[in-house]
Amino acid sequence: MAGGSNTIRFIDHKVASPSFTELYGEGMQLVEETAAYLDGEGRREAKALVRPVATLYAAESMRLTTRLMQMASWLLLQRALANGEMTADQVDSEKSKIRLDGNAPGVELENWNALPEHFRILVQRSLRLQARMQRMDLNLAGDDMADDFGEGADNPVNTQINLLKTAFGDR
Template sequence: MSARNINHEIIEELYSEALVLADDARAAFDLRFQDNAADCNDLTRVALSIEGLRTTTRLMHVLAWLLNHRAYMAGELSDTQLEHCGTLPEERQADADNLARLEPETRALIEESERLHARVARLDRERRADIAVKMPVASLQGRIAKAFATG
């Protein structure tokens, strides 16, 4: 499936969902305005901060991926530009110990962001697999670069 074949409506629906989740995450993890934030113990506040950062980062990666694909579909990015900046970064799952400290609504929000990331990651894998089939030399170069990458 090439990026041009990804259904425009799917991208738009995912984009809307990601925006709503990002707004919900901002509200859920903003300790300045939480009534119960003062009642939290230190470990709960740390867990909330860590998972808040993971969740918002996950959502920003999804939004960036979707924005790149929206720009590509609108003709604002070339195939090369999309390939250069259109790959979704790997997911960092929430820590089970941190999740256990959080309220059920917050855990549900985190899990929803992980599901959204998984859906977009599936689209990204399909796009990259299609590119690899069409461009075997580029695929081989990518594998070599990954094998010798440090970090």
């Protein structure tokens, strides 16, 4: 309950939901898998690339790791909220430092298809997961904004109902 009213904060329930738990597991697994790839097989594959492709690989691997770190930060904040380790206000403050948008790879670039296949698959998986997180973040933000229309708040529906009551008398 928020602010002592009888408003239910759906955001608190969503971050504890099975869909969030699945997203969290998938995100953290992708972070680990990508780190292992970039430190092992990816490093070996990058050494065999010709200069223009190697330059693209370096740029895209930086974008990939940045994207994954942003996503992991968002997941950890949501988990901290679900576990009661942080308040919604603390999460909102920290979340303002996280970007779940941008950094899309140049799949239409000339050398994109010359990149190692495993690397391209990791990039695509990260983008799909990022899109899911963006949708969930918007969904959570929408529920959080809905909480602002609790009792005593400036609720547009209540405003219209009150106008009708005034016009027709409170029966």
